[in-house]
Amino acid sequence: MKKKLSMTKILFTDAGYTWENTEKTKDGEPIIGRICVADSEGFCRIEHVGIGKVPVLKQYINVFELVAIARGIETAIDKGWVGSLSIYTDSQVAKIWASSGKVGKSVMTEAHKNALEYLRTARKNYIGIVTYNHIPREKNVAGWALEKELHKDRAERIAEAQRNEPEPINRGNIVFDPLADVEV
Numbered sequence: 001m002k003k004k005l006s007m008t009k010i011l012f013t014d015a016g017y018t019w020e021n022t023e024k025t026k027d028g029e030p031i032i033g034r035i036c037v038a039d040s041e042g043f044c045r046i047e048h049v050g051i052g053k054v055p056v057l058k059q060y061i062n063v064f065e066l067v068a069i070a071r072g073i074e075t076a077i078d079k080g081w082v083g084s085l086s087i088y089t090d091s092q093v094a095k096i097w098a099s100s101g102k103v104g105k106s107v108m109t110e111a112h113k114n115a116l117e118y119l120r121t122a123r124k125n126y127i128g129i130v131t132y133n134h135i136p137r138e139k140n141v142a143g144w145a146l147e148k149e150l151h152k153d154r155a156e157r158i159a160e161a162q163r164n165e166p167e168p169i170n171r172g173n174i175v176f177d178p179l180a181d182v183e184v
Helices: 061-078 092-100 110-124 141-150 154-164
Strands: 007-014 029-040 044-052 085-089 130-134 169-172 174-181
Touching: 007 061, 007 141, 029 061, 029 141, 044 061, 044 110, 044 141, 061 085, 061 092, 061 110, 085 092, 092 110, 110 174, 141 174
Parallel strands: 007 085, 085 130
Antiparallel strands: 007 029, 029 044, 044 174, 169 174
């Protein structure tokens, strides 16, 4: 694969999750959310993500945000990018976790450990410098795309997924089910 070397590459990431679904999810079933990786040039990937349910964890959004950041790095690798990569997220918590490579002991669960390990692996495989940055929600390209996707008619999303039926990508207890690459 040919490597693309140029100025700093920029990707935006975001995640969406309805915390009320935690209680509805049975033990042994994954908590389902969505992540988005996008750039300002029209690339946008929105995926369903399942994270193994952890009994003590009710709020998964920051774990999904961390997974989105890791997926952003994987996307850069898939595109053949090397060199400087800036990841922008509207989650200050996920930005801090990604930058430090750790989650506070009082918060840490198996879901956090797996997301951090996924991030470490992606980061280790990227050739170049990765920086993690905060961007306000209203300026996050991935946030715009994810919000648009979340408002689509549910029946339309189900029909599209059934037509495409992509193979899930399994990373331990983090499973990706790509919906589609969407132009924004």
